[in-house]
Amino acid sequence: MKPGKRYLLSAAGLAGFLLLWEGIAQSGWFEAHLLPPPSTLPVTLLSEIRLGIWQEMVWASLRHYSIGFVIGSVLGVTLGVSVALFPKVEASQAWLARVFRPIPPLAWIPFAIIWFGISETAAAFIISIGIFWINYFAAMTAVLAVDKDLIEVARAFGHRTMFALLRKVIMPGAAPGILSGIRTGLGQGWMTVVAAELFGIPGIGQRMIEASGLLASEVVVLYMFSIAFLYGVSDYIFVRIQSKVLEWQR
């Protein structure tokens, strides 16, 4: 399929969906608050922006998200790489990882609130947990999968210390796996950000729960789409960076 045709079909699919939704919402089969028509969204967006709420909530969520994303990614990659490199580190944390990994990030909400209160730190903490595990496993797998023959080549050409091997072979070789872990975390982060805020930490999630209490379902829908938009933008930027870094791949 030609790229032009592909775009056209994709756009038609989305437009068709919106039209169908608008039609059903306008048909009067449902009460307006059960299914707000998409045509109300621009007005809702404008009014939220005019009130200054949209910017404030998006900015707050973006902050929690970014802090959690950076902390979770850095710690996850660092620990994942160390575990793959050093058998003793691997052994010492093997059971710990088995115990803590299955606990979903949202199960940490009570402790996040007990430890950090209803605060940005609490939200960032919850977000970082999910992102941590994704990166931890992605980085560990990526490092273990680095071609041993290439490590031998590097050694044969004089790069024999652990640091030199990390720099010349292991990190570049593991980069595709590590980056795809970071990208998965990028999406996972947006999923937890809203859940973390449903408990009253200011941000998109809090505004959604507030609006649903007032049956302002068009506001809820607006913020749902806002998340999709933010995720789309961050993923797009990341993929651009990723393909630049991994230019050497086929």
Next chain:
Amino acid sequence: MATVIQTDNLAVSFDGVTPVFEGLTLAIEKGEFVSLVGVSGAGKSTLLRVIADLIPAFKGSVRVDTPSDPTRRAIAMVFQAANLMPWRSVEDNITLGLEGIDVSDRLKKERVRWTLDLVGLGNYADRWPYQLSGGQQQRIGIARALAVDPDILLMDEPFGSLDAITRNALQDELLHIWKETGKSILFVTHDIEEAVYLGDRVLLLGGEPAHIINEYSIGIERTERRESEAFLRKVEKVRGGLQDAINVTLSAH
């Protein structure tokens, strides 16, 4: 002639008990092209690796002549699969061995140019490895080894995975490079014709535990080698020696 590699009663063992080979003594002279063939599992690749100090000797010793020039390395290795780093451009793959020794950027550029010209890929410096054919990748593997201007090239079945035409072309290219540069080459192969075609001498590794059981001096002009009677007779002779070694190994089990 000066000896560039000397092993004495060398043994390698992976488990610290059973040796891969034992009592292995050989000497390679400066500028010599030595082929190494042998029973499979006799440790041909292992021998190259212990000479390159990639794995330790279990018993005995390896002595390698080291150059006093800090811009060169004593040894460089060419592997069976070219094993280029896919995230490095051709040029950066060639300079891999120059990182960590005392080579100026200017000299680096010179070495890249020189080696790329030697392997006939002068215009390929900016390519990614995935853009090269198998034969081209192997040429870059050779250029990478030559870039450190080593006295000794250790080659581990470098043409084993190439098609016959590319293999013949690269054999002739290698001979040309060898004459041009005067390197000493230890060349492992399972292809006896290749061993006889390239080497001044062919060493035969076999026995239980393995050691050097025979040595064939080729002594035919290389221009006469591909098809001549004398060449074919030599190939048959080495093949017979290898067959005997295989039979001995089989009957020992």
